[in-house]
Structure formats: C-alpha cells, structure tokens
Amino acid sequence: MTTLRDQRVTIVGGGMGGLASALVLRRQGAQVTLFEHAPAFGEVGAGIQLGPNATRILGEWGLLDEVIARGYRPENLVLKDAITGEVLTKQSLGREFVERYGAPYVVIHRSDLHAILLEAAEREGVELLVDSHVQGIDDDGDGVVVTLADGRTHRSDAVLAADGLASLTRDRIVGDAPVASGYVAYRGTLPETRGHGNDVVAWLGPRCHFVQYPIRRGEMLNMVAVFQSPAFLRGETEWGGVDELDAAYEACSPEVKEAVQHLWRDRRWPMFDREPATTWGDGRVTLIGDSAHPMLQYLAQGACQALEDAHSLDVLAARTPGDWPATFGALADLRQPRTARVQRTARVWGEIWHVDGVARVLRNELLEQRDVEDYRYLDWLYGRGVGEPAAQDAEDRRALLTEEAAR
Amino acid sequence: MTTLRDQRVTIVGGGMGGLASALVLRRQGAQVTLFEHAPAFGEVGAGIQLGPNATRILGEWGLLDEVIARGYRPENLVLKDAITGEVLTKQSLGREFVERYGAPYVVIHRSDLHAILLEAAEREGVELLVDSHVQGIDDDGDGVVVTLADGRTHRSDAVLAADGLASLTRDRIVGDAPVASGYVAYRGTLPETRGHGNDVVAWLGPRCHFVQYPIRRGEMLNMVAVFQSPAFLRGETEWGGVDELDAAYEACSPEVKEAVQHLWRDRRWPMFDREPATTWGDGRVTLIGDSAHPMLQYLAQGACQALEDAHSLDVLAARTPGDWPATFGALADLRQPRTARVQRTARVWGEIWHVDGVARVLRNELLEQRDVEDYRYLDWLYGRGVGEPAAQDAEDRRALLTEEAAR
Numbered sequence: 001m002t003t004l005r006d007q008r009v010t011i012v013g014g015g016m017g018g019l020a021s022a023l024v025l026r027r028q029g030a031q032v033t034l035f036e037h038a039p040a041f042g043e044v045g046a047g048i049q050l051g052p053n054a055t056r057i058l059g060e061w062g063l064l065d066e067v068i069a070r071g072y073r074p075e076n077l078v079l080k081d082a083i084t085g086e087v088l089t090k091q092s093l094g095r096e097f098v099e100r101y102g103a104p105y106v107v108i109h110r111s112d113l114h115a116i117l118l119e120a121a122e123r124e125g126v127e128l129l130v131d132s133h134v135q136g137i138d139d140d141g142d143g144v145v146v147t148l149a150d151g152r153t154h155r156s157d158a159v160l161a162a163d164g165l166a167s168l169t170r171d172r173i174v175g176d177a178p179v180a181s182g183y184v185a186y187r188g189t190l191p192e193t194r195g196h197g198n199d200v201v202a203w204l205g206p207r208c209h210f211v212q213y214p215i216r217r218g219e220m221l222n223m224v225a226v227f228q229s230p231a232f233l234r235g236e237t238e239w240g241g242v243d244e245l246d247a248a249y250e251a252c253s254p255e256v257k258e259a260v261q262h263l264w265r266d267r268r269w270p271m272f273d274r275e276p277a278t279t280w281g282d283g284r285v286t287l288i289g290d291s292a293h294p295m296l297q298y299l300a301q302g303a304c305q306a307l308e309d310a311h312s313l314d315v316l317a318a319r320t321p322g323d324w325p326a327t328f329g330a331l332a333d334l335r336q337p338r339t340a341r342v343q344r345t346a347r348v349w350g351e352i353w354h355v356d357g358v359a360r361v362l363r364n365e366l367l368e369q370r371d372v373e374d375y376r377y378l379d380w381l382y383g384r385g386v387g388e389p390a391a392q393d394a395e396d397r398r399a400l401l402t403e404e405a406a407r
Numbered sequence: 408m409t410t411l412r413d414q415r416v417t418i419v420g421g422g423m424g425g426l427a428s429a430l431v432l433r434r435q436g437a438q439v440t441l442f443e444h445a446p447a448f449g450e451v452g453a454g455i456q457l458g459p460n461a462t463r464i465l466g467e468w469g470l471l472d473e474v475i476a477r478g479y480r481p482e483n484l485v486l487k488d489a490i491t492g493e494v495l496t497k498q499s500l501g502r503e504f505v506e507r508y509g510a511p512y513v514v515i516h517r518s519d520l521h522a523i524l525l526e527a528a529e530r531e532g533v534e535l536l537v538d539s540h541v542q543g544i545d546d547d548g549d550g551v552v553v554t555l556a557d558g559r560t561h562r563s564d565a566v567l568a569a570d571g572l573a574s575l576t577r578d579r580i581v582g583d584a585p586v587a588s589g590y591v592a593y594r595g596t597l598p599e600t601r602g603h604g605n606d607v608v609a610w611l612g613p614r615c616h617f618v619q620y621p622i623r624r625g626e627m628l629n630m631v632a633v634f635q636s637p638a639f640l641r642g643e644t645e646w647g648g649v650d651e652l653d654a655a656y657e658a659c660s661p662e663v664k665e666a667v668q669h670l671w672r673d674r675r676w677p678m679f680d681r682e683p684a685t686t687w688g689d690g691r692v693t694l695i696g697d698s699a700h701p702m703l704q705y706l707a708q709g710a711c712q713a714l715e716d717a718h719s720l721d722v723l724a725a726r727t728p729g730d731w732p733a734t735f736g737a738l739a740d741l742r743q744p745r746t747a748r749v750q751r752t753a754r755v756w757g758e759i760w761h762v763d764g765v766a767r768v769l770r771n772e773l774l775e776q777r778d779v780e781d782y783r784y785l786d787w788l789y790g791r792g793v794g795e796p797a798a799q800d801a802e803d804r805r806a807l808l809t810e811e812a813a814r
Contacts, residue, residue: 357758359762
C-alpha cells in the first residue's frame with residue numbers, strides 16, 4: 001500500500017505499541033523511524049495473555065500463526081479461591097469461544113511476542129534505532145523535530161510517543177502522574193509445567209492473587225503473584241520488597257504457597273496506572289499504547305489495547321492520509337472511551353479479585369452461579385467491532401461495573 | 408391434652424416467646440404462671456414480618472386465621488438499591504411460595520401479634536401476672552423457687568426464662584454480654600399507605616437501609632430505617648441519636664429521603680445481638696426465645712425463632728413429660744444449631760445489605776442475576792422440617808455463607 005508514501009513518521013519507544021504502530025504505518029508506505037531508549041530491543045517479563053480482541057488483529061496482520069506457533073492455546077480460564085482452592089468458575093476457550101470472538105485465546109512469552117513484532121517491523125523496512133533517548137519534540141510549523149540526548153535531530157511529519165507508563169511526552173501533553181496501586185507483581189517461569197495442566201488458572205485471595213499457565217508450546221510454566229504491600233499502606237516509599245512476598249500468601253492454600261516459592265526474587269513490578277486522559281495529542285504528536293492509557297493488568301489488556309490502538313491508527317491514517325492532526329484527533333475520539341473503560345474496569349476487577357470478608361462471599365457466589373455459557377463480562381471486551389464507538393451502547397451495561405463502583 | 412397435668416411451670420417474661428411457651432405447655436395441662444416485669448402486657452414497636460416457618464406454627468396452633476385477619480399478606484418481597492432506587496430482585500409471595508413452604512408470608516403490627524398470643528394464653532388459663540420483677544431462680548432439689556422483687560416466692564417444677572436480650576437469667580447461665588452492632592433502628596407508622604403498593608420493600612444502601620410495608624389489612628404503612636451510627640464508630644457511649652438520622656440517608660434516592668421524614672423521632676432501637684451460646688439451661692431452668700438467641704433483625708426472625716422454640720418445646724415436653732432436665736436438654740440440642748445459624752447468617756446479611764464500593768457492585772449483580780424461582784437462600788430458613796437436626800445437611804450449604812464470611 002502506498003497511501004502514506006510521502007510521509008515521514010517517528011515513533012518514540014520500541015515496545016509492543018511502538019512496534020505495532022511502526023509496522024502498520026510502514027505497510028502504508030510511510031518512512032518510519034523508531035527510536036528506542038535502551039541499548040537493545042527486548043522485553044522483560046514473563047508470560048502475557050492475548051484475548052481474541054488482540055489475536056483477531058494479529059491475524060489480520062498475518063502474524064497469528066507465528067504467535068500460536070511460539071505461544072500456547074490454553075483450554076480454559078479458571079478462577080479459584082486462593083484460600084480454599086475451590087474452583088469458582090471456568091471459561092472454556094474452545095470452539096464456541098473462538099467462533100464467538102473470531103479468534104483464539106493465546107498465551108505467550110512477552111519476549112516471543114515482542115520478537116515477532118520486531119521481526120515484522122524489520123522485514124517491512126522500519127528504521128529501528130537503539131540507544132536513542134528522545135529529549136525534545138517540537139512542531140515548527142513545517143513538521144516535527146525530535147531532538148535526541150546526543151544532539152541528533154530528526155524531522156518528520158508526525159510523531160507517535162509510545163514511551164509507556166513513564167512517558168515524557170505525556171508529561172507535556174497531559175501533565176499528570178502515575179497512580180501507585182500499592183500492589184506489586186513477582187513473576188517467574190519454570191522449564192517444565194509440573195503437572196499444571198492446560199489452563200490459565202488464577203487463584204483469587206484477600207489482597208493477593210496468583211496466576212499460572214503454560215507458555216512456549218506448553219514447555220514452560222509462567223507464574224505471576226500480585227499482592228498488596230503493607231509497607232505501601234504504612235506510607236513508606238520503599239514497598240513491595242521480597243520480605244513481604246511470603247507473608248502475603250500465608251492464608252492461601254498449600255498449592256499456592258508452594259508455587260510462590262518458585263518466583264524470581266531479584267526483580268519486582270510495582271503496579272501503576274493513571275487516570276484516563278481526555279487529551280492524547282497535540283497536532284502532529286500523539287500518545288499511543290501505555291503512554292496514552294496505562295492500565296492495571298487485571299484484564300490482561302495492556303498489550304492488547306496497544307495493538308487495538310495500532311489497528312485503529314492503520315484504518316484512520318488511510319482515511320485522512322498525511323493530515324496527522326485529523327488522524328490523531330480521530331484516533332483519540334475513537335479509542336479514548338474504549339481504553340478509559342478498560343482502565344477503569346481493570347481497577348474494579350482488581351478490587352473484586354482481592355476482596356475479603358462478606359465481599360469475598362458475594363464474589364464467590366456470583367462466580368459459582370455463573371453459567372458457563374454466560375459471556376456478559378467478556379463480550380464488551382472481546383466482541384467483534386467493540387473498538388468502534390457504536391459498541392458503547394446499552395448492551396454493554398454490565399461493563400459499567402466501573403461507573404457504579406466509582407459512585 | 409393432659410400430658411403435663413401435674414406439672415407447674417413458671418415463665419419469666421411476657422413477650423412473644425414467653426406467651427407462646429406458656430400457651431403450648433398450658434394446652435398440655437400444666438399449671439402455668441407467667442411473670443411480666445412491666446405494669447401491663449404489651450409490645451412497643453411497629454410492624455413485624457412472619458415468614459412461613461412462623462405462620463406454619465401459628466396455623467398448627469389455630470391462630471393463623473386471626474393473624475391474617477389482623478395483619479396483611481404482601482404480594483412480593485422486593486429489594487431495591489437505596490441510591491438508585493433500582494429493583495435488584497423480587498420474590499413473589501404468591502401461590503408457588505405458599506405451596507412450597509406450606510404457609511403464607513404475613514406482616515402484622517407487633518402489638519396485634521402480641522395481643523393474639525396474650526388472648527390465646529388467657530383463654531387457655533395461663534396465670535398472667537404483671538408488675539412482677541423476678542430477682543432469683545433457685546433449684547432446691549424438689550423444684551425451682553422464683554423470688555420476686557416484692558418478696559413473693561413461687562415454687563414450680565420448671566422455669567422458662569423468656570426475658571429477652573438483657574436476660575438476667577442468661578447472666579447466670581451463660582455470663583456473656585450483648586454485642587452492639589453500631590446500627591440503630593428508627594420506626595414509624597402512617598395511617599395510610601401513600602401509594603406504597605402491596606409489597607414489602609427494602610432499600611439497601613451503604614451503611615443504611617429502609618424498609619416499608621403495609622400492615623393492618625393494608626390500612627397502615629409500616630416503616631423502619633436502620634443505619635450505622637458514626638458516633639458509635641468514634642467510640643462514643645451515646646450513639647444513634649436523631650441528629651444522625653437524616654445524614655445517614657443523604658446519598659439515598661429522593662423517595663427514601665422523603666420517607667425517612669415520617670419516622671418517629673422520639674424513640675430509637677440500638678441493635679444488639681449476642682454470640683451463639685452453647686448452654687441454654689441448668690437442670691429445670693432454661694432460656695428460651697431472645698434470651699437464648701438474641702439476633703439482629705436482618706432475616707426478620709427474632710419472633711419467628713421464638714415461635715419455633717415454643718413449637719419444639721411442645722413436642723419435646725410431651726416426649727419426656729415432667730422430666731424437665733431431659734426436655735430442656737433436648738430442646739437446646741435441637742434448637743441451638745438452628746438458632747446459632749440464624750444468628751450468624753443474620754449478621755452476614757446485615758453486612759451484605761450495607762456494603763459500599765465494589766462489594767455493592769457484586770451484591771447488586773448477584774441479586775439482579777437471581778432467578779425469580781431460585782429459592783436457595785430461603786429453603787434453609789422457611790423449608791418444612793428445617794427445625795429438625797436432619798436439615799443441617801449438605802443441601803443447606805448456601806446458608807454457610809456465615810461460616811465462609813467468618814473465616
């Protein structure tokens with residue numbers, strides 16, 4: 001496609017959102033330069049879950065076969081109570097699920113997904129530059145000039161800032177700060193699945209949860225433990241340390257307590273998001289992915305929403321080729337309500353996952369009574385066409401859990 | 408019946424439980440003397456709800472026609488959200504309900520139910536004495552001597568202490584103290600139903616609720632408002648004053664806020680219960696009704712459980728006539744697990760009624776998804792034969808909401 005042949009686009013940040021955006025714009029003919037701050041491309045972390053809203057897009061881009069080949073297709077999503085170990089509800093990811101949403105549920109190592117996107121961008125001819133710390137982004141009327149820390153400058157017609165949670169560009173455009181959730185994640189992988197089975201299993205406990213699933217064609221077991229830091233609640237600046245890890249799972253079932261022993265203890269992920277922003281862009285510059293809508297991970301949608309952003313960008317850039325303020329305005333109009341909803345709903349589900357006392361009784365009852373064919377909490381997120389504004393309709397009332405909780 | 412013709416029984420307290428116990432024992436031929444502390448028999452309060460577990464018993468005693476004639480049969484139990492006014496769930500009390508439980512749901516003015524029991528006890532020849540403050544209950548081997556504040560003494564073969572929440576007899580037998588819930592009730596009646604309709608409606612709000620239903624053949628509207636006292640939470644000894652009433656409903660729908668204006672403001676009921684007791688009796692002396700198992704009102708079971716006590720007493724006294732330690736031992740064995748469960752479950756439902764935040768979202772979802780023909784939360788309470796130990800079975804797992812919440 002040559003729609004954007006005369007356009008030069010700069011991408012700041014080589015994570016999932018930056019690579020995906022680079023890929024789709026390059027495929028329309030744009031000259032795309034991507035600056036990555038780090039000395040090499042790569043992803044830290046362990047497994048990542050891709051709902052059908054993301055795999056549908058990867059399919060359109062021709063990348064799904066490779067994602068499936070390097071990842072794993074779990075049979076079920078299973079929620080268990082972390083204290084009793086009892087199954088609360090189970091969502092089959094089999095044929096009915098795939099037919100309903102038009103794509104499979106896939107789990108994959110983050111580094112594998114990142115590599116697939118990176119290789120695709122390379123194949124298409126995206127200019128990929130590491131060790132490139134963008135310090136300034138200035139629109140001089142004719143275009144946007146990006147200034148790097150080493151003094152290099154780079155002129156282009158548009159800039160996409162895919163610089164993540166701690167986005168410097170967001171500081172200028174929105175001016176808000178990340179919000180600490182007080183929860184911290186520990187991750188880990190094991191080179192065998194230790195009889196785990198074929199499911200994504202999440203154990204929900206008071207102020208903690210634990211998730212486990214196979215990745216790499218089932219040859220590796222992925223684990224993540226997320227808990228509320230007592231030190232954070234005491235107002236301390238250092239929080240979520242390894243000293244808090246074991247105590248957080250003290251009340252949990254033996255199975256969970258044992259599994260927690262196998263997490264990496266030398267690295268942790270304190271969890272932050274931000275309030276939904278109403279402005280993402282400024283003329284020829286826009287935020288995209290996590291910089292636009294950083295979210296808690298309770299719906300496993302961080303990377304998925306970045307892929308949705310890139311997918312919408314692809315469609316919209318073709319409608320108004322070269323008119324970047326129009327493209328970016330339309331992108332924010334389309335994507336802001338959707339991503340704000342995912343951000344807010346992720347917070348609510350985080351609360352739901354971590355309740356104690358009578359709220360835990362209510363949650364367990366609600367999940368245990370759930371019909372296995374009840375898709376009311378999934379359709380708004382995974383349904384076809386839900387990236388479109390028309391989907392923000394009355395049928396999606398269930399997802400307004402968010403708004404009700406915020407009252 | 409003359410099973411107990413040679414037996415003399417003393418009842419301490421002329422509330423629902425005392426009168427009902429007096430009635431059943433007198434009908435078996437016992438000479439029954441009932442001492443009431445107050446200068447006259449009567450009941451303070453407004454409406455009372457009688458589930459089918461209570462009306463089934465009133466039917467057996469031949470009193471149900473009169474209860475229905477003086478009371479009201481509502482069409483539905485309706486739960487609404489107090490903030491939005493939205494209906495959360497509705498339980499029809501029509502033919503299916505009546506057939507399932509073998510008796511109707513009736514609401515009635517407390518004073519009307521009390522009068523029906525009092526008149527029945529009088530008709531049967533129970534000796535009813537007011538202004539009688541029982542100070543001592545002493546088993547001297549031949550029988551029990553009750554000593555009154557004015558020096559009178561009264562000898563009998565057995566004593567039932569139906570002296571309510573603040574029972575002096577319980578002080579001696581159990582030695583525990585009432586537990587303040589921090590919630591207070593305001594009640595009221597209006598001489599017209601003001602378009603309320605035919606239902607028992609409960610509006611559930613954060614830290615408050617409001618209930619409204621017709622009584623006296625639909626000629627009177629009964630109201631009760633229950634809310635958590637901020638003064639109690641601050642540790643003050645005076646709590647639940649009228650100054651806290653309006654503020655407690657500030658966030659509620661206009662309908663609720665308006666209705667609260669019509670409550671009596673010169674009287675309030677701070678709500679207490681006690682922990683379930685494992686011992687109710689001491690030889691020829693037993694607690695019965697509220698003295699044995701005072702409960703919060705969230706299942707509307709205080710009077711109903713006192714009637715169940717009297718019904719079981721009736722059956723058990725006929726099995727071991729005159730052997731009061733055996734009768735009272737069997738009564739406690741039969742009734743303690745059941746009433747302890749009602750006490751605990753009432754606390755849990757109180758929590759559920761008053762939740763805020765994400766727990767409110769979960770509660771509303773659970774209630775909104777409830778099938779109108781789903782009786783899982785009612786069978787354990789209203790089902791036939793549930794007063795029997797055999798009913799404490801696996802089928803009643805749902806009622807174990809209590810035990811789960813207590814973990």
